[in-house]
Amino acid sequence: MTKYILKRIFYLFITLFIIASLTFFLMKMLPGTPFSNQNRMSPDQLKIVKAQYGLDQSVGVQYVRYMVGLLHGNLGTSFQFNNEPVTSLIGQRLAPSMQIGAQAMIVGTVLGILLGAVAAIRKNTWADTLATFVSILGLSIPSFVLAVLLQFYLAYKWRIFPVALWDNFQSSILPTLALAALPLGTVARFMRTEMVDVMSSDYIELAKSKGNSNWKVVTKHALRNSLIPVVTIIGPMAVSVMTGSMVVENIFSIPGIGEQFVKSITTNDYPTIMGLTIFYSFLLIIVYLIVDILYGLIDPRIRLGNGGKE
Amino acid sequence: MEQIPQIPKEKFKLVHDENNTEQEKIGTPSLTYMQDVRRRLFQNKVAVVCLTLLSIIVLISVFAPIIAPHQPNVQNVTLSNLPPKLGNLNIPGMNGYQNMGGKMVDAYKQAGAPKGTSFILGTDYLGRDLLSRIIYGTRLSLVVAVLATLVDLLIGVPYGIVSGWKGGRTDTVMQRIVEIVSSVPNLIVVILMMIILKPGLTSIVIAIAITGWVTMARLVRAQTFQLKEQEYILAARTLGESSTKIATKHLIPNLSSTIIIQTMFTIPNAIFFEAFLSFIGIGIPAPNASLGTLLSDGQKAFRFLPYQMWAPAIILSIIMIATNLLGDGLRDAFDPQSSEH
Numbered sequence: 089m090t091k092y093i094l095k096r097i098f099y100l101f102i103t104l105f106i107i108a109s110l111t112f113f114l115m116k117m118l119p120g121t122p123f124s125n126q127n128r129m130s131p132d133q134l135k136i137v138k139a140q141y142g143l144d145q146s147v148g149v150q151y152v153r154y155m156v157g158l159l160h161g162n163l164g165t166s167f168q169f170n171n172e173p174v175t176s177l178i179g180q181r182l183a184p185s186m187q188i189g190a191q192a193m194i195v196g197t198v199l200g201i202l203l204g205a206v207a208a209i210r211k212n213t214w215a216d217t218l219a220t221f222v223s224i225l226g227l228s229i230p231s232f233v234l235a236v237l238l239q240f241y242l243a244y245k246w247r248i249f250p251v252a253l254w255d256n257f258q259s260s261i262l263p264t265l266a267l268a269a270l271p272l273g274t275v276a277r278f279m280r281t282e283m284v285d286v287m288s289s290d291y292i293e294l295a296k297s298k299g300n301s302n303w304k305v306v307t308k309h310a311l312r313n314s315l316i317p318v319v320t321i322i323g324p325m326a327v328s329v330m331t332g333s334m335v336v337e338n339i340f341s342i343p344g345i346g347e348q349f350v351k352s353i354t355t356n357d358y359p360t361i362m363g364l365t366i367f368y369s370f371l372l373i374i375v376y377l378i379v380d381i382l383y384g385l386i387d388p389r390i391r392l393g394n395g396g397k398e
Numbered sequence: 399m400e401q402i403p404q405i406p407k408e409k410f411k412l413v414h415d416e417n418n419t420e421q422e423k424i425g426t427p428s429l430t431y432m433q434d435v436r437r438r439l440f441q442n443k444v445a446v447v448c449l450t451l452l453s454i455i456v457l458i459s460v461f462a463p464i465i466a467p468h469q470p471n472v473q474n475v476t477l478s479n480l481p482p483k484l485g486n487l488n489i490p491g492m493n494g495y496q497n498m499g500g501k502m503v504d505a506y507k508q509a510g511a512p513k514g515t516s517f518i519l520g521t522d523y524l525g526r527d528l529l530s531r532i533i534y535g536t537r538l539s540l541v542v543a544v545l546a547t548l549v550d551l552l553i554g555v556p557y558g559i560v561s562g563w564k565g566g567r568t569d570t571v572m573q574r575i576v577e578i579v580s581s582v583p584n585l586i587v588v589i590l591m592m593i594i595l596k597p598g599l600t601s602i603v604i605a606i607a608i609t610g611w612v613t614m615a616r617l618v619r620a621q622t623f624q625l626k627e628q629e630y631i632l633a634a635r636t637l638g639e640s641s642t643k644i645a646t647k648h649l650i651p652n653l654s655s656t657i658i659i660q661t662m663f664t665i666p667n668a669i670f671f672e673a674f675l676s677f678i679g680i681g682i683p684a685p686n687a688s689l690g691t692l693l694s695d696g697q698k699a700f701r702f703l704p705y706q707m708w709a710p711a712i713i714l715s716i717i718m719i720a721t722n723l724l725g726d727g728l729r730d731a732f733d734p735q736s737s738e739h
Contacts, residue, residue: 103578114590228718230670232677233711236697244701327584335678339697350678353593361593365586 093381100373105155107369108362112154115358116147141167154362163363168355174363178345184254185337185344189329191264196271196325201318203272204279205311211284219276226273231332235266235339254342263340267332271325278321282314319383326375330368435655438731445727448720455717459537467518468527470534471685482520482528482705519709522695532710535687538599539669539717545603546610546668547661554611555657558618559645563626573619576612584609588671592680602681606671614660621656625649655732662725666718673714689714 129137138144142153157164163174200223207219242262243249250259286292287310295305334346341347345364352360429437439445458465519528561572579587588605595601625631625648634644650657669689675681676690677697684691689710696707 099577106578111590114594117594224719224722225715228666228722229715230673230718232674233693233714236693236700236707237711240700240704331584331674335674338678349589353589353678353680356593361590365590368586 089384092384093377096377096380100377103373104366104370108155108158108366109151111362111365112151113147115362116150141165158366163366164359166352166357166360168352168357169360174359177348177360178363178367181343181345181348184260184342185333185346188260188263188267188337188342188344189326189333191260192267192329192332193271193322193325195264196268197275197318197322199268200272200275201279201311201315203276205283205306205314207276207280208283208287208314209306209310211287216280220280223273223276223280226269227277228273229269231266231270232335232339234269235263235336238262238266239339254340259340260342263336263342266336266339267329270328270332274321274325274328275318278318279314282317283310286310286314316383316386319379319386323372323376323379327372330372435731439727442727442730444723445731448724448727451716451720452724455536455713455720456540458533459540462533462537466527466530466533468530470526470530470687472526474521474525480517480521480525481703483517520703520705522706523699528692528706528709531687531692532689532713535689535692535710536713536717538682538686538688539672539690539714542599542602542606542672543665543668546606546671547664549603549607550611550614550661550664551657553607554614554660555618555650555653557611558615559622559649559653561615562619562622563641563645563649565623565626569619576615579609580612580616584671588675589680592675597680597683599682602672602675605675606668610664610667614657614664617656617660618653621653622649625652659725659729659732662721662728666721666725669714669717669721 135144142150145153154164161175163178166172166174166177169177203219203223207216207223210216239262249262254260292305292309295309296302300308330346333344334350336342337344337347338350345367348360349364349368351357352364439449517527517529519532522528522531557572561569561576587609588602591605591608592601595604631644631648634648639647672681672688673690673693676688677694679694681690682688692710693707693714696703696710700707
């Protein structure tokens with residue numbers, strides 16, 4: 089196990105290194121410079137500004153500098169946002185994104201598990217149809233469409249929630265709902281398939297024939313065994329929540345990293361784009377790693393050593 | 399022990415002598431696998447409804463130039479932001495009346511539109527017919543979906559087959575590459591590519607293609623690994639068949655269910671990405687319509703003119719729901735065990 093984790097961490101660094109290099113050279117290939125709209129700058133001034141950001145050096149030197157900086161946890165300075173270091177820019181904006189992301193994941197997973205379980209237990213009844221319908225809606229309607237609709241009806245028309253504000257818990261409810269739809273749909277569907285499988289297995293038959301109440305069979309046996317595989321879809325779910333957060337944060341004007349990412353794209357702020365790309369990838373790889381380790385811990389039958397090969 | 403009385407032979411009679419052969423006959427013709435799949439698919443009502451809906455949408459987009467009532471990009475600023483109106487039918491919400499300061503006003507008359515003008519779904523802020531724009535936008539979304547699927551098939555399938563077939567070191571290297579590509583969030587790669595390339599259809603397809611093939615390659619590889627051990631492959635090898643021929647003659651037909659099902663999930667993904675990119679403003683450039691740009695335009699005016707957002711939102715959702723459900727139906731049809739517990 090320890091060996092496996094160490095190996096995975098080693099791969100993590102290699103992957104991050106490749107991603108960082110790729111992003112760096114991609115950014116260098118970009119047409120235009122962040123200073124192109126400052127037409128009034130004289131060539132001398134431009135030279136000074138470029139020197140300030142280290143853009144006067146050759147690409148190779150810049151690359152080495154960037155990589156060394158990365159090792160020290162330095163992601164460079166933003167061109168646009170008050171020359172702030174990218175790390176502090178991310179740091180300030182991490183909390184709202186994390187809060188909404190975590191809330192959406194929790195709400196989506198819990199509701200999804202309930203919905204999927206109900207659908208499986210009441211298979212082929214109206215409850216099943218309704219649950220399946222809700223999960224398909226959650227899966228299919230893009231989060232940004234849902235966000236706009238929620239904002240219009242719940243916030244603007246019926247004034248239940250604030251329209252676009254970030255201060256207390258109440259203001260986080262709408263974005264959470266908009267983001268939770270996709271995990272909810274995914275989990276509910278997955279859960280239903282798993283649970284239908286489990287409910288027809290021998291040990292459930294045995295538990296029933298021993299005279300256990302239905303409730304006990306479901307909570308003690310069926311639910312537990314169906315939950316294990318759900319762990320595997322946490323990774324992809326995290327990705328979808330991250331993706332969704334970029335627009336949803338924008339729509340509800342939440343000062344999070346998703347909103348920052350979109351903003352830096354529209355303003356050609358390369359260091360911030362690069363920093364956030366690396367940061368997002370880092371988060372994602374960590375999530376995948378944790379999920380894999382968790383899965384190994386929960387279900388020891390999975391041999392981690394051979395990377396899941398048959 | 400009591401003796402069993404003899405039963406006279408005349409008491410035995412053949413029942414239904416003439417029908418005997420008829421009964422023994424196998425009634426239904428034996429079905430090939432694909433026929434069986436088709437039968438199971440058409441038994442699934444939801445899948446049939448989705449298939450019909452999607453066919454209608456595809457047909458409308460293919461014949462968009464004939465069907466669309468107006469040119470999608472022609473502007474007429476005097477007729478901007480008109481509400482939906484369906485001929486002279488007086489259906490509430492579709493009669494060209496608009497709430498202005500608490501009073502319902504005939505927006506068409508106010509804008510000075512010539513008599514008889516009607517836009518079924520209204521017009522946008524530049525006076526362009528929304529219905530035509532939605533038809534053309536759907537067409538564009540479907541083009542993105544088709545191209546993304548093609549790339550998926552052209553890169554993902556061969557990659558997966560080669561990786562699975564060769565095995566060993568080749569496989570390890572190829573899988574490492576897959577791991578690295580898939581560990582970057584798709585959207586980030588797509589966005590990076592969109593920044594570097596010029597916004598437009600080609601860039602969107604390239605950007606989606608760079609990340610999209612990974613899942614397909616993974617599935618195909620896993621399946622190839624299993625197929626490789628099958629006896630008919632061994633037989634083909636023993637007979638001296640070349641690897642390319644085995645791949646095209648034996649592997650691909652047996653992989654077809656995996657490939658078709660995965661394709662059905664690539665399509666909504668591609669459509670979502672296009673809409674997403676256009677929505678945040680780095681997708682299809684103006685003035686061309688796509689579902690994403692229509693949504694983003696509609697969102698800006700949603701407070702006062704909700705119909706401008708509703709129409710594209712509904713179409714996009716219908717396409718997404720229908721492809722997802724059809725994908726489910728196809729999976730059940732190809733693999734009946736997955737649903738018949």
